[in-house]
Amino acid sequence: MGSDPGTSPPPSRLTWLGVAAWASVALAAIPVLFVAREADPALGGQLQRVFYLHVPAAWIAYLAFGIVFLASIAYLRTSARRWDLIAHSAAEVGVVFCTLVLVTGPIWARPVWGTWWQWDARLTSTLLLWLTYVGYLLLRSLATDPARVGRMAAVVGVIGFLDVPIVHFSVFWWRTQHPQGPSVVDPTRASGLGAPELTAFFASLVAFTLLFAWLLALRVRVGRLEDEVESRSLVGAPSERVPALR
Amino acid sequence: MAEAGPARAEAGFWAKTAALVGKDLRLEARGLETLAPMVVFCVAVALLLAFSLPDPVRPGRGALAEVIAGFLWVTVLFAGLIGFARTLESERRDGALDSLLLAPLDRSGLFVAKAAANLVGVAAVEAVLVPLFWLLFDLRLGASWAALAGVALLVDVGFVALGTLLSALAAQTRSRELLLPVLALPALVPVFVAAVELSADLFAGRGFDALAASGWFGVLLAFDVVACAVGALTFEYALE
DSSP states (O other), X not given: OOSXXXXXXXXXXXXXXXXXXXXXXXXXXXXXXXXXOOOOGGGTGGGGGGHHHHHHHHHHHHHHHHHHHHHHHHHHHHOOXXXXXXXXXXXXXXXXXXXXXXXXXXXXXXXXXSSSOOOOHHHHHHHHHHHHHHHHHHHXXXXXXXXXXXXXXXXXXXXXXXXXXXXXXXXXXXXXXXXXXXOOOOHHHHTTOXXXXXXXXXHHHHHHHHHHHHHHHHHHXXXXXXXXXXXXXXXXXXXXXXOTTO | OOOOOGGGTTOOHHHHHHHHHHHHHHHHHHHOTTHHHHHHHHHHXXXXXXXXXXXXXXXXXXXXXXXXXXXXXXXXXXXXHHHHTTTTHHHHHTTOHHHHHHSSXXXXXXHHHHHHHHHHHHHHHHHHHHHHHHHHHTOOOGGGHHHHHHHHHHHHHXXXXXXXXXHHHHTTBTTHHHHHHHHHHHHTHHHHHHHHHHHHHHHTTOOHHHHHHHSHHHHHHHHHHHHHHHHHHHHHHHHO
């Protein structure tokens, strides 16, 4: 987008990935908006379509944080800058998708549950996941020694992910062990997904996955360019560098 | 906003003050080094408090028991985190971190040493706090003192292990005291929920058998094992 079409080299694989991602987003919008049938009014009616955004985003967030975990371990073992860059990029993109989950959920919940938020197990553990990786990004942006930030962040990347199952389990137990308690309606079962709905869901999932892959690759590339700029010391004082979080 | 050049040397008291305020606000707006962790910290605390809300659909246990248990453990957690932030403070202040690293001891030994020192601190806080709660909130623990001590020990091990590791990381950032709770509170949620649930049962007069049957000990044990293992294995990366 930013490059000059007159002088730029032929489109790279990254460009094609971006084109494919956005094309699949446009394609997925058709079944999501028109093919999937309108849900039961008790489940939000037309508003239930937010489900096709909400659930794929949640899956992608889990995928992203899984990548952070694996790349963090790889970085601690090999000290190869590449893994650190992948972990950092996946965390950033994962937080974006996790934010999307936390924003779309209440939009649906307000008319259906009558409240924006419930201290239900799944909501609580998603908020915790978000907090964990926002903390990871804060650590990266606030570290005093840029040379060591990768190792420090990798430690948090490992703890964060190992903690996820325990967090999930404990929070689940805390509230969802009582069937009569407030719990998220399982959308797949409750809305009776048929073939049209499943088509919309998987189209959306494919689109989100491609979008994620493109954003991740783009972010890694930006990181590489930042490294290159730094190594050629084209940037003046360290304070002029934009903190990683912003 | 306004460029305060040398020509403005005669500016009055308020103008100078405003310039200083503006400087601080600009600095913060550029880096968000205090504000961003503060906001995330508030979210983490709000979330923690949610775990001490009585469950609206679970009768039988006094709502008060759960809230008091929540108060107790929030207090322990905050006090602990304030203490952990000082874990490596003396070494840093005296420039002794390098000598500490040179000690002929495996880094995991260093971790155990630091964590053990923090454990003593947390246990001391609890030794003061529980009698205080007994006085203030009319706790009737009866024979459950030993059970509460056991719960506290299991909670403390995981809490201290994770807190020590994360404090070593947070100490190397620009907003140390602020970043430790931001990192630690979300990670500590399993410990916190288990602690609140178990001690609320005790405060409500349930016996040890009911506690053991509830399975929260399993959560505590799993967390303790993971926290100690990760701490011992990664402390060197956090320090070096």
